[in-house]
Amino acid sequence: MLEVWGRRNSINVQKVLWCCEELDLAYCLVEAGGPFGRTADPEYRALNPTGLVPTLVDDGIVVWESNAIVRYLARRHGAGTLWPDDAQTHARAESWMEWQTTVWLRLRPAFIGLIRTPEGERNAARIESAVETTAGHMRLLDSHLAKHDYVAGPEFSMGDIPIGATVSRWLRLDISRPPTPALTAWEKRLAQRRAYTDMVSSIPLS
Structure with a gap:
């Protein structure tokens, strides 16, 4: 299952969650950033050196920066729809x-x-x-x-x-x-x- 690290009120996290929902992907939201903290922890910095949210973990593949994550999900799961063929x-x-x-x-x-x-x-x-x-x-x-x-x-x-x-x-x-x-x-x-x-x-x- 996909892991999305972040908080629901973040514009950048919302992009990723919206994309996951459009593609009907199962995911787990790991609350991080803002009042949840965790982004300065070594565990998180090992995933995302910027210390920002969101971060996506997909079967060992780690992607950070929200628009990059949207592109990754669209390409992997939305060819011909979210990821246009033309x-x-x-x-x-x-x-x-x-x-x-x-x-x-x-x-x-x-x-x-x-x-x-x-x-x-x-x-x-x-x-x-x-x-x-x-x-x-x-x-x-x-x-x-x-x-x-x-x-x-x-x-x-x-x-x-x-x-x-x-x-x-x-x-x-x-x-x-x-x-x-x-x-x-x-x-x-x-x-x-x-x-x-x-x-x-x-x-x-x-």
Whole structure:
């Protein structure tokens, strides 16, 4: 059985759990990181030298970094579905997965400021800058999704998972957002997937 080390409220762990659920894979969640600790233990550092979550252990194969884990699971268990066969579709999924890492870095200061920082200690200018910068990225995604049902094309793929976990946070933060009708429609399509609602959108931001 797969082992996923991490905590359910982590965006990066949610990507992996969502992927496992989409592929109907049996897994065990080993709670680690945040209040659970364990990531500084020698046992964990032997698996993942960064001390971050998630880490996947699959029959002796160890993978860390969330998007790498999603790719690994999609390739091993989701050929033709999460792992697109068509070269262009696959390349598009890969490109948007890379793009997501940049967007999360831009959004993260606002997320940390609004969700994990007491109101009296928040850096309002930093939060505002993060929201404004992220809004530009979301408009770009909206333009793309106006032409495609999912990020890689007409079908759901591994490319939607990292971006979906990020957009879920963007849409749930108490902030002003520009109109993004195509992005909003896409997120509603994601919300019809049990794995997304169970592993991402129903979990409180924390």
